[in-house]
Amino acid sequence: MSCCHPCQLLHIGLMHYLVLAAALFGIGLYGALVRRNAITVLMSIELMLNAANINLVAFSRYLVPDQGPLGQVFVVFTITVAAAEAAVGLAIVLAIYRLNRSVKLDQINLMKW
Amino acid sequence: MKNLTEFLPAIWFYLFAVITVGSALCVVGLKNIVHCAIYLAATFLGVAAVYLLLHAEFIAVVQVLIYVGAVTVLILFAIMLSQKYSGMEIVQHNSQSIPAFFLAAAFIIGMAAVVSRTWVHAAKPMADVQGSAQSIGYMLMQPYVIPFEIASLLLLAALIGAIIIAKKDIE
Numbered sequence: 001m002s003c004c005h006p007c008q009l010l011h012i013g014l015m016h017y018l019v020l021a022a023a024l025f026g027i028g029l030y031g032a033l034v035r036r037n038a039i040t041v042l043m044s045i046e047l048m049l050n051a052a053n054i055n056l057v058a059f060s061r062y063l064v065p066d067q068g069p070l071g072q073v074f075v076v077f078t079i080t081v082a083a084a085e086a087a088v089g090l091a092i093v094l095a096i097y098r099l100n101r102s103v104k105l106d107q108i109n110l111m112k113w
Numbered sequence: 114m115k116n117l118t119e120f121l122p123a124i125w126f127y128l129f130a131v132i133t134v135g136s137a138l139c140v141v142g143l144k145n146i147v148h149c150a151i152y153l154a155a156t157f158l159g160v161a162a163v164y165l166l167l168h169a170e171f172i173a174v175v176q177v178l179i180y181v182g183a184v185t186v187l188i189l190f191a192i193m194l195s196q197k198y199s200g201m202e203i204v205q206h207n208s209q210s211i212p213a214f215f216l217a218a219a220f221i222i223g224m225a226a227v228v229s230r231t232w233v234h235a236a237k238p239m240a241d242v243q244g245s246a247q248s249i250g251y252m253l254m255q256p257y258v259i260p261f262e263i264a265s266l267l268l269l270a271a272l273i274g275a276i277i278i279a280k281k282d283i284e
Binding site: 010011012015016017018019020022023024025026027028029030031033034035036037039040042043044046047050053054057058060061068069070072073075076077079080081082083084085086087088090091092093094095097098101102103105106 | 267
């Protein structure tokens with residue numbers, strides 16, 4: 001197991017960033033599965049998107065040296081889509097709150113049979 | 114002290130990683146939703162610091178501007194507008210906590226195991242690109258100009274859509 005060598009742990013490489021992104025994604029996954037409030041679920045989705053962005057930037061720095069900051073360009077697009085998602089998602093949450101006075105996800109069962 | 118300067122990047126990385134992961138845990142674990150939003154801003158700042166460690170200065174600034182400046186404020190506004198008992202501690206978790214915890218833990222451990230066993234720890238960083246903002250601007254304007262324009266169209270559609278959805282009464 002070369003990964004547990006202290007020298008490997010102290011020299012920061014691609015592996016460290018990937019593990020950090022995996023931890024952030026896992027926490028966001030837990031939050032999206034567990035929370036009852038729709039706004040907190042949106043926050044957890046933002047956490048997962050940030051983890052994906054860390055992966056993109058790290059791969060761009062470590063794996064494609066001849067392409068320039070290609071991954072960072074992708075991150076710009078991802079942040080754009082995430083901002084649009086947050087705006088529309090929160091507008092939907094406000095509309096749902098106006099409809100039935102609650103944003104608890106287990107009480108939003110209008111389309112369930 | 115040769116040793117200390119040698120380990121300085123590792124110290125910075127672990128500091129910012131602990132800040133990021135700790136405040137992310139607070140986001141999914143706390144009972145007061147306003148505190149969750151504040152810790153979400155802390156998480157975004159930690160991620161911006163990680164971008165700085167990766168020599169992505171432009172992305173770090175964009176992260177602070179958009180996520181910390183805009184998305185967190187948007188979320189705080191939505192919390193203020195949609196909570197009957199805003200700022201109170203209420204039970205926020207559903208009954209799926211334990212299976213979801215094991216699923217997330219299995220995901221993290223599995224990803225860490227896979228990542229640490231493959232070739233990625235042998236990857237060397239590329240030479241530091243001077244002026245990442247300049248080259249990002251060039252790439253957005255030359256080879257990726259059509260996705261750039263489509264992104265602006267997406268933002269316009271999201272703007273109009275959010276206004277229409279959140280409007281009070283539509284005749």
